[in-house]
Amino acid sequence: MTGPAPMPMVGLREDAVVDAADGVVTITQPFGAVTLRGVPRAVESLLRELPGTLAGEDDLAERLLAAGGTSQEAAVLYLTLSRLHPVLVHAVEPLLRVAPIARDAGFRLPALTPQDTVSLSRFAFVRRSEQGLVLESPMSRHRVTLTEDAMPLLAALARPVLVKEAPEALAHLVAAGMAFAGDAEERDPALRAWDFHDLLFHSRSRSGRHDQPFGATFRFADELPPEPAVKRPPEGAAVELYAPSLEEAAVADPPFTTVLESRRSVREYAAPPTLRQLGELLYRAARVKDVHGPVPGRPYEASSRPYPGGGAAYELELYLTVARCEGLDGGVYYYDPLGHRLVTLPARPEDTRAMLAVARLATGGLADPDVLITVTSRFRRVSWKYSGLAYAATLKNVGVLYQTFYLVATAMGMAPCALGSGDADLAARAFGLDWATESSVGDFLIGGAPAGSGP
Ligand SMILES: Cc1cc2nc3c(=O)[nH]c(=O)nc-3n(C[C@H](O)[C@H](O)[C@H](O)COP(=O)(O)O)c2cc1C
Structure with a gap:
């Protein structure tokens, strides 16, 4: 490779802060601090000048000697720089600079x-x-x-x-x-x-x-309003859903341990689900129970739902692709979790079929899906608050929603099965969504009753 002869140099990040007094030098960077003791004054003052600059180690030693430092202090300088290697910027000028993060x-x-x-x-x-x-x-x-x-x-x-x-x-x-x-x-x-x-x-x-911003940084707070806690439902014919009595469900349900221990993934069905069963499942697992206005420390609208959700952001939305359901036409629906109703979407039949085919493939061809519940995420609900971990939080939220579906479906005698893969582009097309704004992050199959469980 041709060009000027490359020169190794060292320095400190521009945002490094050097505190040096009485032989104690502390270098603070966004990810932590190091302290050295017994540093001669001549070395202290060189280190103070290092943030945002680069110099050869020999040049620094010469500078120290030119300023009246001793050769012993120059030796300590080399030693100090070698101890500081993990916090230094190492450059090969004019090609590249290696900065710790x-x-x-x-x-x-x-x-x-x-x-x-x-x-x-x-x-x-x-x-x-x-x-x-x-x-x-x-x-x-x-x-x-x-x-x-x-x-x-x-x-x-x-x-x-x-x-x-x-x-x-x-x-x-x-x-x-x-x-x-x-x-x-x-x-x-x-x-x-x-x-x-x-x-x-x-x-x-x-x-x-x-060294990237991480956690609840509210980085868009001054630029963008937060997304609403509940998505405005799309236009379309509504199908009202059955809302069960929770008191009756609590009496009819098997004991919790029985539900937990008998829960399994079921890919063969005795019968398709009924519209009433779908209504009960969605109500018990995923409805909006309450909407709360902003409060100090949480400057955005939140909601309560039966499953836990990071930051109470509840960015997940549900879409149903229906092959067979007693009392409901085949097609694609949005679940309105506040109105507890389905909204019919104008999906193309080939997209509906493709959604079901992809779900079947995810079960290794074992299931012939009756109802596919696709989970999408309104990503900005989470990234408005969190830096770095927003998508990871969304996937964790999908996990707890999956388990909630599993447990409610098991208690109701339905046939649940989580899916680990789905086609996000296809889902965006079938549901009429912008892929980058809201797209699919999870899929769940639901049947009326497990095969072998009787009519
Ligand atoms: C995140 C997740 C992804 C899964 N993905 C699939 C899948 O794509 N296809 C499938 O047939 N089962 C899938 N399952 C079901 C697992 O295969 C099943 O939970 C596991 O084999 C244990 O069996 P059990 O659920 O009956 O206890 C998934 C489960 C989870 C939690």
Whole structure:
């Protein structure tokens, strides 16, 4: 690779704060702080100047000596910098800068020979950010900022690259966990088990391994109103649903432990469900019980439903694709959880058939679905409040709704089965939804009664 000779340099992130007094230096960054003791004054003042700057380690030592420092203090400077490696920015100017984004961002340059090869991790990806073009990876506790000069190297990394082509830059990418020597990554059985997107989602939807905003940040509070607690139902012919007496249900239900212990996934049916059964199931598992206005600490409308929901946001919506149901025409319906009624949607028959075919496939062809309940998410309900974990929270909410359906259906003698896959594009088309605004995140089959359970 041609271009100016690359220069290794160190510095601190622009947002690092250095507190130094009486030999005690504390460096605070968004993800944590480190404290060093016994630091000479001459080293203290160099460290204070490091945030947002870069310098060669030898240049820093020369600066210390030029300012009247002793050679012993210069030796302490090298030692201090080596102890600070996990919190420093490591740059290969003018190609790239490696900045720590998490605690314990170990950074150790590997011993590589010119004939070794280095490969980019299959988990690494490039994206545009406020810092410019950045290389990130769930395998790394660093972020690498790339300059235009780094583009030939990046392009070359489509394949393994000989170390002699770019020794400094490649060693820095390996030290940052963005690349690896030889076939180390392919040989790691723990890593082979991860899909690229799953590992990225895992690393970013929990705290500790990145420096992104996380948790209840209410980042859109000043820009966008929160989505309403209850979605405005679409236009369409309404089908009123049966609302059971909960007192009667409580008497008729088997004991809780019997329900829990007899719950199973059922994929063969004795009979299709009735409209009355569907009404009871939806009422007991998914209706809106109450709507609450904003309160201090929760500046958005919330609701109560029979299942728990993160932040009481209740972003999940239900759509029914009906093949057979006594008392209800086949077709596609939206469940209005406040009005407790179905709203008929104008789905094309081929989309209805395709929804049912995809559900059947998810059971390995075992079920011939009578009623498919598809769960969609109004994503902005959750992301208006939460940064980083919004989608993970939605999937957890789908899980608790699944279990609520399982338990109510079991208590009612119906045939429940959760599904782990569904076609989000097809569902958006069948339900007339914008994929990015509200799309499917879960599917659940429901039959009238399990096969073998009698009429
Ligand atoms: C999140 C989740 C996804 C599932 N996905 C499917 C699926 O796609 N197809 C299917 O036939 N069963 C699916 N099931 C049902 C499981 O196969 C079933 O719960 C498991 O085999 C245990 O059996 P049991 O539910 O009868 O106790 C799923 C269950 C859950 C909780």
